[in-house]
Amino acid sequence: MDKTRIMIVEDEGISSAYIQGTLERLGYLVTSAVSTSEEAIEKAEKDRPDLILMDIHIHGKIDGIDTANEIRSRFNIPIVYLTAHSDEATLERAKITEPLGYVLKPFDSRDLKSSIEIALYKHKMDTKIKELAHYDYLTGLPNRSLFFDRLEQALKQAKRNKKDVALLMIDLDGFKCINDRMGHEAGDEVLIEIAKRLKYQIRDSDTVARFGGDEFVVILTNLSGPGDAETLALKIVVSIGKPFHFKTPYCAIGASIGISFYPTDGYDAETLLKKADVAMYRAKENGKNNYQLFHDVHNKVNGNIKEALALLLKFVLQHKAAWEHSDWLEFLISLKENGFFISKTIEPHVGAILGTLKNFYLLPQTGTVSIEELLSRLCDEAAGFIVETNGIWTVQEWEAFTSSIESKGILLDEQMAALFCDIIETTKSLHILCC
Template structure:
């Protein structure tokens, strides 16, 4: 390989100068000379040379073998060992890192050049083979096998460092339209473009992979704030939603994204994938072209429920139990404006709850101004559902009614039955609002 870039790791000044002079005579570029393990790792990360000549015996806490092991794992740079020691114990220690070759001191220049050329060729060939095995042929992204390997490495590192990982599972909405109306060649072009758009919104330290078909995944590592994952998801959705230009009818596509977090949602690949998948389907049920957090799809958000009930009470009070279709549409839009996500079956259950709240205004009751009392009662309803996780006993219900009574509100049997219906409706809405 002409003008290959080589880094030398050698703590003897005269020896390193001699090697540098010989390498440059053969046309190689010497990126740096390192004399210690720490310096070698730093220079390898900065310069990313094509090959490293590594003395087995170097200064520092780690020897050349341990240093080579870290460099190969982190940067995938081939290493040739330099050694004046050919004893079996030393070579066996070095062999564990699978070096590309050994060069013994004193050096024979022509043989050294030949060894370097062979090592560079071997590494280039192995890299191409790895790409065929571990990378998606169409998009150039890591495939499922490499994704799993990188994710497990990221999990191990995060366990050591105590950092957060976000897993984003991305499914392309309406992609079938591309293949059906434009053909598979157009579909391939779109998939390659989608891969590029995803990569544009992640860091070099993150990973984007194609799992197959129109499904992608992103690993975001070393997060300090989980909301950063939401920002990335939103940027990806916006980017994928931009037009793809063809000389054939246009199909609008989007992306549904499910997000899970380590360590909050799980500690292993299978669990976090399963939860991201559940969140992704939740996003699809919410109208597609959006993202959803697993934590939000499986936990009752009492804040959202309070907003939902407050807006519902306001709506019922305003219309006095009678509303037109346009009023209903305005109400649904108001919910969405306030962050309440509308899912399938949501409107039917919501309608039942509103009808129950309306009946509070129609019965004879001894509890004072209904418009002042109902918000207090509904606040207790949210607390009750949050505390019992939607599953309560007879004793729980009696305690709940006792808490209503402690507010100075005596409820006759008819109103208690209405209140029970409200609780059941709110419980049903818990799994349908975020």
């Protein structure tokens, strides 16, 4: 078991050495022993000890009480005062910093150990209580309460630094069907997985919170421009759009996202939320499974996913699943000439579809139908299914789709079926991004 890490803040060298020796004999690890308020704050930030023993009277610009207050508010490190001063005025000031212990010098080592262990236990319990109050029980994401606190802090910082903040309101499309048809347990599994996917997409400096039910919200800070929020929104739509695999046939849902910006769309949390919500409903009215800015400043190029998939398949068949980098570049140019805007965000998805088509093409020939004809029919079926469902389908729709393929005499072995699912999944992503 790792030793408890303790920092000592004491301006008398002999006392500091004695305290350190006592702590080490008791089995604790002393991270540092400092004598000034400035050193204490710096070391607390750098070392993040489990607990700090703080003398009230120390050297520096501020005393131990004010130092403890700053450390507690900034780093949430528990403080135990270790001092010879016990006058009432000092005690009243010390209470403001919410210390978890107060030991008078000279002290007995057993009393010191008891005070430290009680302080650590109290801090652990307080942390758990705060987590229950500020975090969603199911997903572990910040809840509404913590979200509003984080948003207020982000807006204050943005005002000081003259930076933009984006608010992304995310509502799941097709989630109700999972609860209705597969049960709330499956619905909870989906929400937990979505929380993981969202956390993976954002930076440590940003916040993703569960706003309630199947609604999530993201605070995006330190933007270099509106494009940062749009890029993230695309990644989120694609990430959430990946099918969820259960014991039963898999299903897919989508995400409608509304985006508002500080200071362009508002200066306070309430205004930004309302405008992000309006934009989110615009996304739903626009066919769902997409994003909209409040001012709708982005222009997405409309494309026909059937035509795109046909061009991709034609490329694979023409090159017999073997092409050079120059062929790839020429193909991207031809896609743009056919009306498809291929950005750095979209390009990997084009490559993923080509890779899957290539793997299918290289499968051993079976049956009477050529691999070229089989791929052509499957691509047509995949594109039709994605357009019909707009990339969001239920288990029942998936079962009906696979049954219809079999009824048309398209028989797939296990390996082909897996690759066909990959074709649908990668094409769905391209459909979301381009169409």
